[in-house]
Amino acid sequence: MLQVSNLEKHYQSVTAVNGLTFDVNPGEIFALLGPNGAGKSSLVKMLVGFTQADNGSITLTDGDETHDYIPSHLLGYLPEDRGLYPEKSVKQNLAFFATLHGVSKTDFEGRCLHWLEKFNLTDRIDEPLKALSKGNQQKVQLISAILHQPKWVLLDEPFSGLDPINQELVVTFLAELKQQGMTVILSAHQMAMVEKLADRVLLLNQGSAVIYGELEEILLAKQAAVIHVRYADQVDITSLDELKNNYVVETVKSNQLLITLQNNQTLNGLMPLLASLGQVVELKNQAQSLHTIYLNAVAAHNSERSSSEGSSVEISQ
Numbered sequence: 252m253l254q255v256s257n258l259e260k261h262y263q264s265v266t267a268v269n270g271l272t273f274d275v276n277p278g279e280i281f282a283l284l285g286p287n288g289a290g291k292s293s294l295v296k297m298l299v300g301f302t303q304a305d306n307g308s309i310t311l312t313d314g315d316e317t318h319d320y321i322p323s324h325l326l327g328y329l330p331e332d333r334g335l336y337p338e339k340s341v342k343q344n345l346a347f348f349a350t351l352h353g354v355s356k357t358d359f360e361g362r363c364l365h366w367l368e369k370f371n372l373t374d375r376i377d378e379p380l381k382a383l384s385k386g387n388q389q390k391v392q393l394i395s396a397i398l399h400q401p402k403w404v405l406l407d408e409p410f411s412g413l414d415p416i417n418q419e420l421v422v423t424f425l426a427e428l429k430q431q432g433m434t435v436i437l438s439a440h441q442m443a444m445v446e447k448l449a450d451r452v453l454l455l456n457q458g459s460a461v462i463y464g465e466l467e468e469i470l471l472a473k474q475a476a477v478i479h480v481r482y483a484d485q486v487d488i489t490s491l492d493e494l495k496n497n498y499v500v501e502t503v504k505s506n507q508l509l510i511t512l513q514n515n516q517t518l519n520g521l522m523p524l525l526a527s528l529g530q531v532v533e534l535k536n537q538a539q540s541l542h543t544i545y546l547n548a549v550a551a552h553n554s555e556r557s558s559s560e561g562s563s564v565e566i567s568q
C-alpha cells in the first residue's frame with residue numbers, strides 16, 4: 252500500500268504540490284488528473300524518489316518493509332522525459348533495460364515477443380529505434396518499463412503522442428498489467444481513456460486535490476444529480492413557482508427540462524411537481540462524462556481560489 256500524507260513541494264514562489272493526502276491500494280489502476288501545471292509530475296517525481304518533499308510523508312508498505320518512496324527494485328517507470336538509444340535496435344533497447352533489472356535471458360525472450368506482438372511491433376524488432384515513428388518508440392518505452400514485471404508501475408502520460416488506435420492498445424496493455432497483479436499509477440489528460448480503465452482517480456488543480464475517490468462512485472454521484480425530463484407537449488415552468496424557485500431548472504427545448512438536484516433534494520420530492528406541469532413521457536439521468544466533471548471541478552476550484560485571493564487582498568489593503 253502507498254500512503255501519502257500532507258505532501259508539499261515548493262519551487263521558489265510556486266507551490267507545485269499543496270498538502271496532498273491520498274492512498275493507492277495494491278492491484279488497482281490509479282489515475283492522476285489535472286490541467287497543465289497542476290503538480291502531477293512534481294508528485295510523480297517525489298513518489299519515485301527523484302525529488303524530496305518539502306513537507307509531509309510518503310509511505311510504501313511492501314510486506315515487512317516500508318520505504319519513503321517507491322524503490323527502483325519494485326518500480327517500473329515511464330518518466331516525463333523519455334529516453335532510449337536511437338541507434339540501437341528495438342530488441343537491443345529492451346534487452347538493455349531487462350538486463351538492468353536482472354531479467355533472465357529466457358524470461359526476456361518470452362516477454363519481449365509477447366509485448367511486441369500486443370503492440371503490433373513484432374516485425375520491427377531488429378530495426379533501429381530511430382526508424383520507428385514517435386508513437387511506436389513510445390510503445391517500446393512502455394514495454395521497457397515493465398519487462399521485469401515490477402509490483403508498482405508509474406507512467407507519466409502514457410497516452411501522449413499516440414493516435415486513438417494506439418491509445419486503445421495502451422488501455423489493453425494497462426488492463427493486462429493489472430491482471431498480472433501490478434499496481435498502476437498513471438498521469439493522463441485523456442479522460443475517455445481514464446474512464447475506461449481507472450479504479451480510482453485523484454484530480455489535482457493548483458497543487459491541491461479537487462476530486463479523489465472511486466471513479467464509478469464519482470460518475471454515479473454526478474449522474475444521479477441531473478435529471479432530463481421530456482413532456483408530451485410544451486411546458487411553462489413560470490407557471491409553477493415551487494419548481495422554479497426551489498430547483499435549478501434549465502429549459503432544453505419547449506417540451507424538455509434539465510433539472511440539477513442540489514443537496515438534500517430527491518427525485519421523490521421532484522416527481523409530483525414535474526407531473527403537475529404536464530404529461531411526462533420520458534425521465535432519465537443525464538450521464539456526465541469524466542471530461543465534463545473534470546472541467547466543472549477545475550473551473551469551480553479556480554473561481555473559489557480567485558475569490559478567496561481577492562478577499563485576502565482586500566483585507567491586507
Ligand SMILES: Nc1ncnc2c1ncn2[C@@H]1O[C@H](COP(=O)(O)OP(=O)(O)OP(=O)(O)O)[C@@H](O)[C@H]1O
Nearest residue numbers: 262265266267285286287288289290291292293294
Ligand atoms: N524545477 C522546477 N522549477 C520551478 N518550477 C517548477 C519546476 N518544476 C515544476 N515547476 C512548477 O510547478 C508547477 C507544477 O508543475 P508540474 O510539472 O508538476 O505540473 P504537471 O501537472 O505535471 O503539468 P503538465 O500536465 O503540463 O505536465 C508548475 O507551476 C511548474 O511551472
